[in-house]
Amino acid sequence: MVVKVYISGISGNKEVKKRQQRVLLILDSKNVQYEVIDIAEPENEGLKDFMQTNCTSPGATISDPNPRHPLPPQIFNDDDYCGDYDQFDLANEVDEMEKFLKLEPSDSAPLTSNAELKLDNGEIHSEDVPKEANETKDAKEEESKDENVPDNNESKSDAVDAKVENGDENEKNNEQEDEEEEAEEE
Numbered sequence: 001m002v003v004k005v006y007i008s009g010i011s012g013n014k015e016v017k018k019r020q021q022r023v024l025l026i027l028d029s030k031n032v033q034y035e036v037i038d039i040a041e042p043e044n045e046g047l048k049d050f051m052q053t054n055c056t057s058p059g060a061t062i063s064d065p066n067p068r069h070p071l072p073p074q075i076f077n078d079d080d081y082c083g084d085y086d087q088f089d090l091a092n093e094v095d096e097m098e099k100f101l102k103l104e105p106s107d108s109a110p111l112t113s114n115a116e117l118k119l120d121n122g123e124i125h126s127e128d129v130p131k132e133a134n135e136t137k138d139a140k141e142e143e144s145k146d147e148n149v150p151d152n153n154e155s156k157s158d159a160v161d162a163k164v165e166n167g168d169e170n171e172k173n174n175e176q177e178d179e180e181e182e183a184e185e186e
Contacts, residue, residue, distance in 0.1 A: 003075065003076070051072075077103070
């Protein structure tokens with residue numbers, strides 16, 4: 001079974017163009033195999049007639065609420081009508097795309113995730129990662145803590161003290177310069 005998306009490559013209606021782009025983008029993002037049929041092409045006149053006679057939804061837009069002929073995009077699964085843009089968008093929103101496209105579960109590529117869950121304590125857990133891997137990671141972190149490496153907090157406080165001392169010296173220098181300027185003016 002092949003999903004067929006009927007579009008018009010020369011539509012002057014911006015809403016129709018946006019709808020066509022959105023349908024193709026969503027199908028791509030869900031890894032659905034589909035065929036695009038441009039009803040504006042002269043060689044597709046028969047397919048255009050097929051689309052218009054087999055559509056039960058007009059594909060109405062805001063600018064054309066009662067179209068004379070069904071507006072693209074119109075979606076079919078082979079010769080079975082699935083629906084227009086509004087029905088497609090609703091199926092996407094309620095996560096029933098396979099049902100809308102009349103696909104068998106094996107027709108679309110399975111979605112896989114390697115997502116990890118980061119807990120409040122900073123540990124990372126994943127169903128794909130074996131427990132040994134997490135334990136090995138923890139052991140490596142413990143080994144990497146070397147007593148010879150200075151604590152970051154100590155080095156930061158030393159840097160702050162140095163800045164304060166430098167600031168005090170700069171302030172004293174500024175006071176001396178001010179006093180010298182006042183003496184010269186007198």
